[in-house]
Amino acid sequence: MRYRLAIVSCIAVGAAVSAPSMLTAQAQDHGQMGQTWPVIEPDLLSVIKARLDHARETGKLEEMNQQFAAKVKDRVMRPVPVSGMSRAEQTRSWEFDPAIVVENDIRDHQGNLIAARGQRVNPLATSGLSKKLVFVDGDNPAEIEWALRHGSDERAKIIFVDGSPFESMKTHQRRFYFDQEGKLTSHFGIRHTPALVEAKGDVLVVTETALPRRQS
Numbered sequence: 001m002r003y004r005l006a007i008v009s010c011i012a013v014g015a016a017v018s019a020p021s022m023l024t025a026q027a028q029d030h031g032q033m034g035q036t037w038p039v040i041e042p043d044l045l046s047v048i049k050a051r052l053d054h055a056r057e058t059g060k061l062e063e064m065n066q067q068f069a070a071k072v073k074d075r076v077m078r079p080v081p082v083s084g085m086s087r088a089e090q091t092r093s094w095e096f097d098p099a100i101v102v103e104n105d106i107r108d109h110q111g112n113l114i115a116a117r118g119q120r121v122n123p124l125a126t127s128g129l130s131k132k133l134v135f136v137d138g139d140n141p142a143e144i145e146w147a148l149r150h151g152s153d154e155r156a157k158i159i160f161v162d163g164s165p166f167e168s169m170k171t172h173q174r175r176f177y178f179d180q181e182g183k184l185t186s187h188f189g190i191r192h193t194p195a196l197v198e199a200k201g202d203v204l205v206v207t208e209t210a211l212p213r214r215q216s
Contacts, residue, residue: 081162082182087137088192093207096188096197098123124202132156133197135179135190138163142211143194148172150196161185161193 055061099122106115115121134150136143138160150156158176160168165176179185188197192208199205 077166078164079178079180082179082185084182084191085137085161085185086192087140088194088208088210091208091210093205094189095200096204096206098204099202122202124199124204129197129199129204133184134158135161135185135193135195135197137161137193138165138168138176140193142214144168144172146194146209146211159184 052061055064099120102115102117102119102121105113105117107113132150132155134147134156136147136158138144139162144158147156147158150158153175158174160176160178161182165178168176185191185195188195188204188206190197190206190208194211195206195208197204197206
């Protein structure tokens with residue numbers, strides 16, 4: 001029995017001693033296992049330059065510049081219509097409070113406090129709204145006529161939600177504006193035209209007006 005245990009112990013010790021050599025024997029360099037190639041990636045700027053040079057030589061570059069300029073001009077002359085707008089089918093009116101709560105102290109260039117954090121400030125209390133804001137579909141002649149009745153440039157600012165303000169400037173010889181990306185109509189909650197925003201005391205009154213449909 002003692003001899004059997006001794007033999008087992010010798011086998012265990014021998015395995016432990018020989019393990020590192022076995023691991024070392026497995027980590028062999030088997031050489032190159034196939035053909036390899038260097039990684040070649042063309043420089044992006046070089047590719048772009050080559051394409052531009054080719055376009056210039058073939059006359060395509062000038063053609064592309066002209067097309068781009070035409071698209072930019074068209075977009076300036078006729079901006080993207082404000083989405084979600086439609087003709088007013090009924091007249092409705094609501095009040096809009098322009099007051100804001102100041103998030104941080106506001107000071108002038110000399111450090112004097114103008115408004116403290118948490119203070120409620122109403123811009124109408126100090127400056128007021130000097131002009132009415134009139135929102136119309138510039139492609140609708142009836143809405144433009146309605147807008148023009150609200151006064152000259154000094155009294156009313158006519159703002160398109162669709163159409164070309166530049167074309168209307170030539171026709172009516174006055175300034176027109178465009179509600180880019182619908183920021184103003186979204187701010188006041190306007191969804192239908194024509195619409196009017198005017199000051200009444202310390203609030204603004206917003207009115208969407210349903211115009212009578214012309215008989216064909």
